[in-house]
Amino acid sequence: MPELPEVETVRRGLACVMEGACIVRVEARRPDLRQPLPPDFARRLEGQTITGVGRRAKYLTADLASGDVLLMHLGMSGSFRVSHKNVKTRPGEFHHARSAAEAHDHVVFHLSSGATVTFNDPRRFGLMLIVPRRDLASHPLMREVGPEPLGNAFDANLLAGACANKKTSLKAALLDQTVVAGVGNIYACEVLHRSRLSPKRRASTIATRSGAPNARALALVDAIKAVLSDAIKAGGSSLRDHRQTNGELGYFQHCFRVYDREGEPCVTPRCRGTVKRIVQNGRSTFFCPVCQK
Numbered sequence: 001m002p003e004l005p006e007v008e009t010v011r012r013g014l015a016c017v018m019e020g021a022c023i024v025r026v027e028a029r030r031p032d033l034r035q036p037l038p039p040d041f042a043r044r045l046e047g048q049t050i051t052g053v054g055r056r057a058k059y060l061t062a063d064l065a066s067g068d069v070l071l072m073h074l075g076m077s078g079s080f081r082v083s084h085k086n087v088k089t090r091p092g093e094f095h096h097a098r099s100a101a102e103a104h105d106h107v108v109f110h111l112s113s114g115a116t117v118t119f120n121d122p123r124r125f126g127l128m129l130i131v132p133r134r135d136l137a138s139h140p141l142m143r144e145v146g147p148e149p150l151g152n153a154f155d156a157n158l159l160a161g162a163c164a165n166k167k168t169s170l171k172a173a174l175l176d177q178t179v180v181a182g183v184g185n186i187y188a189c190e191v192l193h194r195s196r197l198s199p200k201r202r203a204s205t206i207a208t209r210s211g212a213p214n215a216r217a218l219a220l221v222d223a224i225k226a227v228l229s230d231a232i233k234a235g236g237s238s239l240r241d242h243r244q245t246n247g248e249l250g251y252f253q254h255c256f257r258v259y260d261r262e263g264e265p266c267v268t269p270r271c272r273g274t275v276k277r278i279v280q281n282g283r284s285t286f287f288c289p290v291c292q293k
């Protein structure tokens with residue numbers, strides 16, 4: 001499943017095509033993705049100018065001049081293709097393969113610039129809804145979403161406060177979208193390795209009894225911001241050369257420190273550990289038992 005850096009990379013790829021353009025025509029080739037498309041889907045989009053393309057957690061938002069927001073989620077297998085003046089691009093690169101089969105092209109946006117933006121989703125866990133901007137923050141999908149990890153409000157105080165009473169593992173806390181938005185399995189593993197904290201550690205151990213952050217919370221917040229920023233930067237740089245975008249291999253996997261590296265040596269300087277894989281809450285966790293405490 002795409003995580004925050006991939007979604008942010010997609011946002012940047014869509015923003016440069018969609019912002020300022022008018023949606024001339026919408027082809028909804030089936031009535032539903034994960035949920036039914038709104039019954040008046042095309043009518044509420046056609047003729048509208050897109051004033052901005054944003055992101056909240058792993059959701060993409062396209063603001064329309066009408067005051068509506070087109071809320072989109074890539075689900076497990078969703079991706080966008082942009083076609084403009086015979087140049088085809090696929091914003092974002094992912095750790096998993098993406099489908100190019102036209103049978104899975106479910107929604108096509110035709111823009112006033114002549115560009116088309118196509119949403120392809122073989123497994124159809126993706127989502128497209130239209131929500132008035134004023135109702136977005138209180139929408140059932142949005143109201144429980146925790147702070148943006150790269151936002152200024154997200155700091156060690158906030159993270160320690162959210163973890164102070166948690167009896168779950170630290171890994172599980174990082175995956176909890178109410179604690180921090182957009183961190184998935186891959187980046188949770190990477191963040192814990194960078195901060196040298198064990199994924200098995202109890203989440204509450206990053207806070208003092210009163211809920212204040214300790215040194216572990218500070219290290220964790222630094223690692224979250226650094227890992228996600230690096231991944232976005234790597235994705236951003238790949239956007240500049242579309243010819244290398246084959247959609248098969250993820251860009252950041254070449255930089256993974258622990259994820260998918262079971263049995264390989266730990267990359268922490270002077271650590272002689274070997275990356276181990278365990279299963280937590282049904283998901284693989286990769287970590288170094290020597291330098292992550």
Ligand SMILES: [Zn+2]
Pocket residue numbers: 266267268271272273274288289290291292
């Ligand atoms: Zn190590």
